[in-house]
Amino acid sequence: MIVMENVYFTYPNGVEALRGIDLKIEDGEFIAIMGQNGAGKTTLVKHMNGLLKPTRGRVLVDGVETTKVSVAKLARKVGLVFQNPDHQLFSETVEDEIRFALKNFGFDEETIKKRVDWALNLLDLERYRNVSPFMLSGGERKRVALASVLAWDPSIIILDEPTIGQDYRQKERLRQFIMQLNQQGKTIIIVTHDVEFVAECSPKILLMREGKIIAEGEAREILTDEPLLYQASISMPEIAKIFKNLSAFGLPSKVIDVYEAANILYERLGDAR
Amino acid sequence: MGLAIIEAKDLTYTYPTGDRPAFKDVNLKIDDGEFIIITGPSGCGKTTLCRCFNGLIPHFYGGRLEGEIRVCGLDVKENPIHMIARHVGMVFQNPENQLFALSVEKDVAFGLENLGVPREEIRRRVDWALKITGVYDLRHRAPHELSGGQQQRVAIASVLAMNPEVIVLDEPTSFIDPLGAEQIFQVINSLNRDLGITIILVEHRLDLISKYADRMIVMNEGRIILNGDPREVLTSEEARLIGVGIPKATLLYKALKAKGINLNGPPLSSDEAYKLIAEAMSK
Numbered sequence: 001m002i003v004m005e006n007v008y009f010t011y012p013n014g015v016e017a018l019r020g021i022d023l024k025i026e027d028g029e030f031i032a033i034m035g036q037n038g039a040g041k042t043t044l045v046k047h048m049n050g051l052l053k054p055t056r057g058r059v060l061v062d063g064v065e066t067t068k069v070s071v072a073k074l075a076r077k078v079g080l081v082f083q084n085p086d087h088q089l090f091s092e093t094v095e096d097e098i099r100f101a102l103k104n105f106g107f108d109e110e111t112i113k114k115r116v117d118w119a120l121n122l123l124d125l126e127r128y129r130n131v132s133p134f135m136l137s138g139g140e141r142k143r144v145a146l147a148s149v150l151a152w153d154p155s156i157i158i159l160d161e162p163t164i165g166q167d168y169r170q171k172e173r174l175r176q177f178i179m180q181l182n183q184q185g186k187t188i189i190i191v192t193h194d195v196e197f198v199a200e201c202s203p204k205i206l207l208m209r210e211g212k213i214i215a216e217g218e219a220r221e222i223l224t225d226e227p228l229l230y231q232a233s234i235s236m237p238e239i240a241k242i243f244k245n246l247s248a249f250g251l252p253s254k255v256i257d258v259y260e261a262a263n264i265l266y267e268r269l270g271d272a273r
Numbered sequence: 274m275g276l277a278i279i280e281a282k283d284l285t286y287t288y289p290t291g292d293r294p295a296f297k298d299v300n301l302k303i304d305d306g307e308f309i310i311i312t313g314p315s316g317c318g319k320t321t322l323c324r325c326f327n328g329l330i331p332h333f334y335g336g337r338l339e340g341e342i343r344v345c346g347l348d349v350k351e352n353p354i355h356m357i358a359r360h361v362g363m364v365f366q367n368p369e370n371q372l373f374a375l376s377v378e379k380d381v382a383f384g385l386e387n388l389g390v391p392r393e394e395i396r397r398r399v400d401w402a403l404k405i406t407g408v409y410d411l412r413h414r415a416p417h418e419l420s421g422g423q424q425q426r427v428a429i430a431s432v433l434a435m436n437p438e439v440i441v442l443d444e445p446t447s448f449i450d451p452l453g454a455e456q457i458f459q460v461i462n463s464l465n466r467d468l469g470i471t472i473i474l475v476e477h478r479l480d481l482i483s484k485y486a487d488r489m490i491v492m493n494e495g496r497i498i499l500n501g502d503p504r505e506v507l508t509s510e511e512a513r514l515i516g517v518g519i520p521k522a523t524l525l526y527k528a529l530k531a532k533g534i535n536l537n538g539p540p541l542s543s544d545e546a547y548k549l550i551a552e553a554m555s556k
Contacts (some may be wrong), residue, residue, distance in 0.1 A: 036450045037421040117515045139315050164447050167477050169516030193450045196480060196521065233420075235451040238480050238521035241543035242550065249554050256523055262528035269534050269553055 002048055002078075002156070002187075007057035009043055019041040021057070026187035027155070030178075030188045032219070033196045036233035041191045044208070045158045046221050048189070049078040064152045077116035079154035083161040083191075085141040088148070089133040094125055097133055105152055113178055119151040124140075136246065138165045156187040163194045175201055199223055199237035199256040217264060223253045276356045277343075278439060278471050279303040279326060284340035284419075286321060286330060295321040299340075304437070308465045313492035322492070325349060326473065326515050328357040328506055346437055362432030370425035371431070372416040377408060380416055381431045388486050389434075402418070402434040405468075406460050412446055421455020424462060433464065435493040439471040446478070446491060450459040458482050480520045483507065483541040491517055504539045522546035 002025040009018040017040045019023060025031055032039045037136050046052040047059050050066040061074060078145045091097040098119050102112045105164050106196040120126045123143045128136060133144050142165065144199045149157065159178075178201065184190045192198060198205065198219060205222040222228065224240045236244065239261050240254075247253035251268065255261050284299040296318035305307055305327055311319045324330040331338040332354050341350045345360035365371055374380035381402055385395045403409040406426040425445055432440055441459065446454035462485040465472045476482060483489070489506040491499035493515045499506045506512055507523045519527075522540045526549075529536060536553055540546035 037448070037453070049397065073300070137316055165315070167313075167516065168518035169314060171518075172516070195451050196478070201417060233450045233452040235424075235455055238543040238546075239525065242525070242547050244523065245547045246494065246550060246554075249551070258524045258528060261525055263527075265529060266532045269529075270532070 001060075001062060003060040004047070005058045005060075006052075007039075007047065007059060009047065009052060009056045010055045016045075017211055018054070021213060023206065023213060024217075025105055025156075025189065027187055028182070028185050029188070030182045030201070030203040031189045031206060032201070032203045033189065033206045034193055034195075034198065034232060035235055036193075037233065039208040040211040041208055042160055043211075044188060045160060045191055049080045049182075050074040050157060051080070072104070072202075075101075075154070076152065076156065077154055078156045079149035079152065080158045081142075081146050081149050081160065081162070083164065084136070085133075085145040088145045089141060092132055093130050094128045094133055094136075094144050094147075095120070095130065097102060097144055098151045101148060101152050107152075110259070111182065114121070115151045115153075119147040122150065123147040136193040139167070142217060144167070150181075155185075156189065156224065157181060160191045160194075163192060165199050170181045171197060193234060195223065195234060199239065202256070207234075210251060220254050220256055222232075222254050274446055275308045276305045278305045278307075278345055279473075280341075280343050281325070282341040284319045284325070284342055286325065286336060286338045288319075288321075288334065288336045291336065294495055296492070299497055301490070301497065301500075303473065306465070306471055308462075309474070309490060310479070310482065310486045310488075311473065311475045311490045311496075312477060312494065312517055317370065317492040318495040320491050323443060323473065323475055324449065326439065326441050327361040327363055328352065329363075345405065346366065349403055359435070360437055361439045361441060362437035364383040364425070364428055364432055364445050366447050368428040368448075369417075371428045374422060374457045375415055376415055377414055377419070377427050377430075378412040379404070381412075381434050383545070384431060384435050396536060398436070399430075400435045402430040405433060405455065405463065406430040420519045421450045422448075422456060425453070429460060429464075431455070437470065439473065441475075442539060443475045443476065444512065445474075445516075446476075453553055454524050455481055458485070470501055470505070472522075477518050478524070479507070479518050479540070483520050484545060493517070503541055507541065508539045 004021050004023045007018055007021040008142055010016045045062055050071045053067050089097055091100055098116045101116055101156050125147055131143055148263050162174055202219040205219055215228055223237055226236055237256050239258055240256050245257040281299050281301040283356055285294050285297045287294045313319050325342055326344055328349050344357055347357055372380050381399045382395050404416055406429050408426045415554050416427055420520045458481050483503050486503050489503040490497055507519050520541055522543050524548055526536055526539045536549040540549055
């Protein structure tokens with residue numbers, strides 16, 4: 001469980017990136033943090049694995065304050081996959097990349113071997129085992145970064161802008177994968193402004209603006225509230241836009257999913273025939 | 274048919290380090306004033322193809338370019354980048370990589386200063402480009418202080434000030450928040466509709482932009498596999514099979530069709546879908 005109490009954070013250059021954050025993320029939740037560029041989303045998640053410590057207030061992971069434990073110890077529980085994989089990758093081969101953290105955490109050789117194989121297989125990277133990460137495409141490098149984090153089996157997984165540079169099919173694979181990890185009991189936190197992706201995943205949403213959380217709720221509620229989204233520089237997903245207008249016909253307005261939309265319209269238009 | 278502004282015949286290209294072509298046997302004709310979207314899975318060759326449109330390929334990247342390509346009447350193989358760049362402007366994914374000056378205004382003036390355009394003319398063209406892209410009020414600000422969406426509109430203004438006939442944009446909204454992205458797409462549309470500039474947009478996310486396009490080209494594994502009316506392309510079985518990001522409005526139309534409800538034609542956007550559904554409800 002992650003708890004933040006009245007957290008403020010100011011960067012050394014004076015930019016106040018977080019301005020009084022209170023939140024509680026329970027084990028097994030699936031959360032999307034959304035908001036404008038510069039709203040403080042990435043700064044917020046960097047507090048969750050101790051990379052940044054609050055200027056004021058407290059961050060607790062499983063009841064322990066992040067200022068009282070090492071980042072290495074926190075990282076064992078909280079895996080953060082960066083937006084730009086190049087900020088994370090440095091090894092000569094994909095296999096070494098995944099091995100690195102496992103070795104640092106002190107796993108024995110047999111376990112390391114097993115976990116490396118597992119992660120390579122899971123993210124369809126087996127054929128790149130001996131290839132340099134820098135020979136791969138942006139999308140593939142993102143998968144390597146994710147594999148290296150999943151390999152040490154953290155219970156909380158944070159993905160910063162996982163859909164940038166991914167095509168539709170890769171996004172669909174990513175979505176299924178995230179849902180599967182969540183069903184296995186992992187806490188999933190994604191930072192994104194990809195509204196269509198969030199509408200498909202339908203997680204709980206934290207909406208940020210200028211260093212504060214301005215709303216918290218189910219995707220269906222948040223993504224259909226146009227004035228609220230506007231404050232965070234987010235637009236409604238396409239299906240929500242359609243149903244906002246259709247509410248004049250007595251149809252429900254809080255719809256974000258294509259197939260739910262098709263069923264609702266079928267009931268109405270099918271009856272008329 | 275209008276006048277061809279870009280024409281490729283049996284075009285095949287291999288990067289210097291590539292063991293197989295990045296694209297192969299591309300035949301393509303783009304008319305003056307068209308709005309074209311090029312889409313397809315990662316690695317399909319769409320970005321590489323666009324690099325030929327301003328001569329980055331072959332002059333900057335090297336490699337082997339076979340076949341013919343003419344842009345604004347210039348043979349790309351025979352003419353240096355700076356000649357082609359007078360006709361074709363490029364806008365990239367991340368605006369931060371394209372902006373560098375101390376103020377928005379200086380960034381937009383940079384290309385013109387390099388060409389030795391007279392001061393008064395520079396002033397006029399910079400102001401014009403800043404107004405069209407909606408960043409005139411930000412002209413004295415430093416680019417790094419702006420939001421991603423504003424930065425990208427400044428990058429478009431810099432290209433626009435050069436008066437290009439063609440603007441190529443490679444996923445210009447990937448890093449931009451949704452409202453910022455909508456504004457950029459509106460600017461791109463007005464460049465095409467109001468100024469008649471030929472637009473070539475490389476894009477995965479098709480929900481907000483398909484309605485503006487005259488034509489959609491889908492590439493897969495280095496080949497053009499679909500090339501036509503966006504409504505036909507986006508409802509085709511091939512587009513679904515290779516994983517094109519079909520707009521939600523079009524998917525809804527298809528899902529209803531599968532249930533036996535036929536709306537009057539495939540919509541490409543939420544407003545089109547709303548109108549078609551409202552029409553069906555009122556019957």
